Amino acid sequence: MKRGMLMPKKREAVWILWFIMGSVAVAGDFYVSSSVGDDSFPGSEQQPFRTIQRAMTEVDGAGGTVHLMPNEIFREKINIRSGGTETHPLIIEGNGAVVHLGRNVSNGPWTKIGEEYRLEQEVPPHQRHYTTSPLFIDGLPVWAEHPKGLGKPAWHGGSLRYDEAGKMVVRFPKGLSPENSSIVLVGRDLDPVVHGSGGKHVIIRDLTVAFAGNDGFNFHNRCIGFKLVRVRALFNGDQGISSHGESEVVVELSEVAFNGSQSAGVVDINNARTGYRDLLNHQNRNAGFLLKGSRHRLEAVVSFGNPGGDLPEETDSVVLVDCSAGVEKLPKHFPEWGSPEDLSNRMARFEELMPVD
Template sequence: MNLIKRLLLPLVLLVSVTMTQAQVTVYVDPVKGNDTYDGQQASPVKTFKQAVKMISDSGGTMHLALNSIFAEPMQWLGHDDTAPVTVMGNAATIDLGTDISAGPWIPDGDGYIYAKPVPRHVGNAPWQMANVYINNQPITAYDPRFGKAPKPGQLQHLPEDRLRIVLPQGLSISDAKIILNPDYKTSCVAIRRGNITIRDLNVRHGGNDGFNIHGQNDNVELRNVTAMFCGDEGISAHGQTRMNVYDSIIAFNGSQAGGVADVNQSSTTYTRCASLYNRGHAFYFDKGEHVLTDCLVGFNAIPWKRMKADRFTNNNVIEMTDDKPLENLPWQMEQLYKQCQALRQAE
């Protein structure tokens, strides 16, 4: 037996070294990078598309340039997920919004028509999600079941891909910061694989979700991420995804469902997370198993949770309200709230 062990040990070591060598490290910089480069620290690639191509099948680590801003979605679609992948966000931001404040805007009765074509948002019922943000507030299409025209703070899709907006009451077009989200299918980060960890990444203004996870994915992990101002949910797990989220903020998202909506047979945990100021519920769980631990919710448009889950565990969820002052929060939740407010003011 000892002889067999001695003979097999070099083979085991060889396999281990080979697997280690196969792991790829890729650096991505939207300013200094070039997709013809080799992706090393001194010669980063420019786009997520190229970086994902280099790393997805072999596994490894993707490093984003510190505090960088990307106007490109990150998509992990249809790749081998046996080799683990880690994305080190390094406080980078994926921002898919387009500032259309300057127009040109054409006055039209009580509203304004944007003079250029916009991405189509008609795949889902358009009133279910926010296509536009005005001064960081979600603006959704009016629901024709409840009126013949948009009310203040609503929008309308016109023929030839035109957009009509009725501004919130008291706001002039010159004072409005208007951000257009991309089409309803585009998420900031789309994941169709398992064995992936994403850390320290901010996402903004996805036309669909901030983080959208579909399929039979095991070992999906999000750590210290923020998902804000997205048309639909900040985070949404589908299918049979198994996902854990830690130390993250989901806020100001425009979905009618919630800041988080985990559906189908997904199983998810959220630990030390805050879901605040969303248009829908803080958390919406449909089937599957879900656990919330030391989470903060508050100021969402409708009651903080909607549960149809097969199994749900509440391990200390604190709901913040106007009559629950900040000083009464546990320290960790107070920090989450302050971070959320700082992010909002920085936009």
């Protein structure tokens, strides 16, 4: 009798266990190709999704790996809200891909007005950037003249203002014009390329982000256990990498360069805890680092060509280990940069084009 009474309970327990296990999403691998993918596909290697965000709906919260097809270009923002778990992290394998939010406006049309050039495209008020760089000329960040005279950097690759019709009027760097330079507008919105609004256990590898209206990588609230490996944050309107709130972020073997923030290429504030190892941080519009969070550690960081200062001062909350300001001691994992002499020559060219006012 007792045995007969217990059997249904055992079956019920087994069914409940099966239901719980079946209701938990299992981490998997999903593939994305901007050239041959389709968001109606299953996201397999043979039938990849077209957009990264479609793949993120499968892994954000459950964990899993998003594989971007090698060396492809994507034009979309990546939003991370939940991340993964300790046993199943959310991983984005960039495989050398580039996420690029800019628009090439080299062909304008441009109208010459005295020593300036006007881009014949209206810029809506909410897209007019002042404390960031909305335009890049040959990779040089251009600063916008604030109506109240705010936000002028130490040096710049040209300047711009908005006329009464809302059009950009640009003063080009020395020796450059629309006829002989590449001109790129950053993303239309004040958004980062990669935005973490929370979550845990996220790894991003081998990905380049560029020409965001805001930061390249931006982490807010509580982004815990986020790790960036072999990433590049280049030519973004604001910071290359920025951590806020109570985020905990580690960056390794990466590069931050040519970003247009009036503050620094890397900005970590509030109660953020961050670590940077083997980082190359160079030629941003102002300083290399602004670290005002809870705890920061820089190890084997090389920083140069940042007019507002290359390395932060060591304090109780900022630890520097084997870091250098200048090109004499390059990270071993950046052989493509060539010799220190090559870098010095390149740096001199940028200083020529971006004079100190």
